[in-house]
Amino acid sequence: SPWMDIAHELPQLITSHQLRSRVHQMPQLSPQQLRGREELHLAHLVLSFITMGYVWQDGEEGTVQVLPRNLAVPFWEVSQALGLPPILSHADFVLANWRRKDPDGPLEMENLDTIITLPGGDSLRGFILVTVLVEKAAVPGIKAIPRALGATVQGDEESLHRALEELAGAIEAMREALRRMHDYVDPEVFYSVVRIFLSGSYHITIVTKYIAVAASKAKARRAELNGAGPAVGKAPSALEDKGTGGSHIFSFLKSIRDTTREGMIRA
Structure with a gap:
């Protein structure tokens, strides 16, 4: 319950910069009480989202390098039980995150x-x-x-x-x-929130709209606000030309497209 209570309030806690203080008050719980893989996957989903919010609560310039024990230990233990890395992955973000x-x-x-x-x-x-x-x-x-x-x-x-x-x-x-x-x-809203998990031919169109175009608009806004302090909702500069794994977006996607075309069976 303490994990779920925080997870359901994440948008408000992050935008109000109160998530870290809430996490510090959270009891350290043992994943040994969880029953079965379904509860373990839910725990991994919840703890990965809380961890992402905790690290990025104050934006790109305010990230933290160390997690509190009451978050890090159960997250690691749940990850070990599932054989998943202790990060927010596609398995959490999408595959386990719908009802x-x-x-x-x-x-x-x-x-x-x-x-x-x-x-x-x-x-x-x-x-x-x-x-x-x-x-x-x-x-x-x-x-x-x-x-x-x-x-x-x-x-x-x-x-x-x-x-x-x-x-x-x-x-x-x-x-x-x-x-x-x-x-x-909405590309501008989405760009400021999370990296896109995409690859392939038509995906280049999606990435152009949701990363490249949104990045150029973010750059323009930052230029306008230069000298006026941090921009509210400023998009992380690291997302402007990088994919989820750190690769250059268009080089990676075009290589996937070209490799796929080479393997096509012609009628």
């Missing part, structure tokens, strides 16, 4: 909500949930890959053709899901 509003309803945008969020409002929520739908669209394609490999080994052209058609359909469904990003996410 159905109506438990019996469909896995569609209108029936989805996030479990934990950060400052960024509906734009951040939209980014997470659109990414969930991209992951959902990928499932038939992932299932088709081993069938295609098996058909290749067995020389079964009909099964191979069918599996490749399913894979192509999944890729197109992923593209269609990703296009919904334009409907739900």
Whole structure:
């Protein structure tokens, strides 16, 4: 409960710069009380979001290098139990961070909500949930890959053709899901909140809109405010041309695009 109470107040605690003081008052809890992988994954989700907020509460210039023991120890223990790194990962940010509003309803945008969020409002929520739908669209394609490999080994052209058609359909469904990003996410709001977990051909368009263009606008705002103190909502400069893993955004994405094109089967 102490972890969940803080996690559900994260946007307000971060924007009011009160998160660190709340964390310092948090009891040190033992993850040994957690039951099963579902509760462990929820704990990892919650502790990773609290950790990210704790480190970045005061922006790029006010980051901290050391976590308090009552946060670091349980986060490390939960991570060890799951075999995950003690960081906010895609597994937390997206894969474990959604729920159905109506438990019996469909896995569609209108029936989805996030479990934990950060400052960024509906734009951040939209980014997470659109990414969930991209992951959902990928499932038939992932299932088709081993069938295609098996058909290749067995020389079964009909099964191979069918599996490749399913894979192509999944890729197109992923593209269609990703296009919904334009409907739900404000680039300027999103840019100031979190790095994008993207790669691939159509993703270059998304990255241009949500990173490159937003970065140039942020630079312009900083120039206007130069000498007037720190800009409110200033976007971290490290995000202006870097991807999630520190690689240069467009060099990385174009290399993925080109490698994919080289491997395409021409009809």
